Amino acid sequence: MKKHQIPKSDTAKTCFANSHALANPEHFMDCGVKGIMFLPRIVLALSLLAPAIYAEAAHKPEASYRSVASKKDSARAIPAAAGEDWPMWGGKNRDFLANSSGLADAWPASGPRKIWSRPLGDGYSAIAEEGGVLYTAFRRGSKDVITALDAATGKTRWEYEYENPFTNAFVEKVGPGPYAMPEVVGDRVVTASGTGKIHSLDKKTGRPVWSHDLYSEFNGTPLQYGYSCHGLPYKDTVIYLAGGRGSGAIAFRQKDGAVVWKGLEFTNTHSSPLLINVDGQAQVVTLAANTVFGFNPDNGALLWTHEHKTPYGLAVSTPVWAPGNLLFVASAYGEGARVLQLNQSAGKTSVKQLWYDNHLQLHIGTAIQHDGYVYFSRGYDGPVFMNAVELKTGKITWQERGFAKAQLLYADGKIILADQDGMLALCRVSPQKFEVLSKASVLESIAWTPPTLVGTRLYVRDRKTIEAFDLAR
Known part of the structure; x- marks a missing residue:
């Protein structure tokens, strides 16, 4: 095996489905390439770059941007709610733990107080926030649109749109995306289209x-099924996963998009990379099509690898890093979850698997770790359970039904749950108990976008609207 080459899975390669497969979702179809199979019953994963610098004089004719903010608005963005910004996927630490307090312990039967609501085009892109400005992306005809909104009112500050024809290879009803979240990286907003096109924009x-x-x-x-990986800011670079040979991971200079390094060989999937610290060493953890591995963010050197084979290469969830050097990774389609314990000395990392359970299948949702336990919505093609799992042992301490596949966010001792049917819930969890404090239907199916919380203000969206709620006591 070549240096920095990750073992490849025969079943992790992708192909376009023909009309017969789409019309007969119970069938598998051989795509004519060894090891390539189409599984039409999958659900789309939710939730990116030698520099092709956009000079204003060299814009592609089909791309355009417009600012609708006044000079006064552009000069100073007033935060809509006091609280820690949410600039990238999962918040500042990519863990979906919000540094918020003062949340209500219950809502009215109709749901929390709605601050504003406005139409938005198709798509699943999560919502970033910084300094009172929201950033997300949506679809307008055959174009992708990246937009900045005033967090206090929902009004548009600017838009950037570009032609991006794309048809999802699963079924057209899930839409063409976009899937990835526009992330705030320094003075830029960086994101990816469903076709793997990366754009860095001036955030103002x-x-x-x-x-x-x-x-x-x-x-x-x-x-x-649509590119949905999120870039990982590191020092003066932003790291993206591409897959393929010799450029599986690429570090681009934030300033101008120049390639700082590229390397590794693996089959990419929908999961986003995570920056961790292993006994003083910075590492990037990546869940690929048939393996989980760590690499050096300074040069792309492979540090360790461990098998995690997700059928059809459809790993979606972001790995979870927990105290005690514990790494939780999970996927669906029969693979399940495992916890690895990483230890590093003199630049060498040892990997010990503490447990594995193929019943703990995490499909499109987010997982939350807190006080030695991980909480997530389990299941993908049958019953769905909220559950608590002890990280060190894999023991399931409770499991409860009542919600569809869900995205989770932890804040102020509570979990905010948003399921794919549009139900929003406020829950209290412990290793022993799952308690639903309040719930209300606020969105329409299919709602796969994780919620964003800044202070006590919650931002959610589906494929038609974006809304802001006040969760304060």
Whole structure:
């Protein structure tokens, strides 16, 4: 095996489905390439770059941006709610733990107080927030639109749109995306389209600064159900997963998009990378199609690898890093969950599997770790359970039904749950008990976007609308 080459899975390669497979979702179809199979019953994963710098004089004719904010608004963004910003996937630490307090212990039967609601196009992109400005992305015809909104009112500050034809290879009803969240990286907003096109924009105006195409430039793994990985800011770079040979991971300079390094070989999937610290060493953990591995964010050098084979290469969830150097990884389609314990000395990392359970299948949701336990919505093609699992042992201490597949966020001793049917719930969890404090239907199916919490203000969206709620006592 070549240095920095990750073992590849025969079943993790992707292909376009033909009309027969789409019309007969109970059938499997051989795509004509060894080891490539189409599984039409999958559910789309929710939730990116030698620099192709956008000079304003060289914009592509089909791309445009417009600012609708006044000079006064542009000069100073007033936070809509006191609280820690939520600039990237999962918040500042990518763990879906919000540094908020003062949340109500219950809501009225109709739900929490709605501050504003406005139409938004199709898509699943999560909502970033910084300094009273929201950033998300949606679909307008055949174009992807990246937008900045005033967090206090929902009014548009700027938009950047570009042609991006894409049809999801599963079924058209789940839509063409976009799936990835626009993340705030320094003075930029960086995001990816469902076709693997990366865009870095000026966060104040939406003016494009640089872009890359992971497929055409770097021969990345084509994700026929839509590229949904999120970039990982590190020092003066932003790291993206492309998959493929020799450029599986790429670090781009935030300023101008120049390639700082590229390396590794693996089949990419929908999971986003996570920055961790293993006994003083910075590492990036990546859940790929058939393995979980760690690499050096400074140069892309492979540090360790461990088998985790997700059928059809459809790992979606982001790994979870917990105290005690415990790494929780999970996926669906029969693979399940495992916890690895990592230890590092003199630059060498040892990996010990503490447990594995193929029944603990995490599909599209987020997992929350707190005080030695991990909480998540388990199941993908049958009954769905909320459950608590002890990280060190894998012991399930409780499991409860009552919600569809859900996205979770932890704040102020409570879990905010948003399921794919549009139900929003406030819950209290412990290793012994799951208690639903309040719930209300606020969105429409399919709602796969994780909620964003800044202070006591919650932002949610589905494929038609974006809304803000006040969760304060």
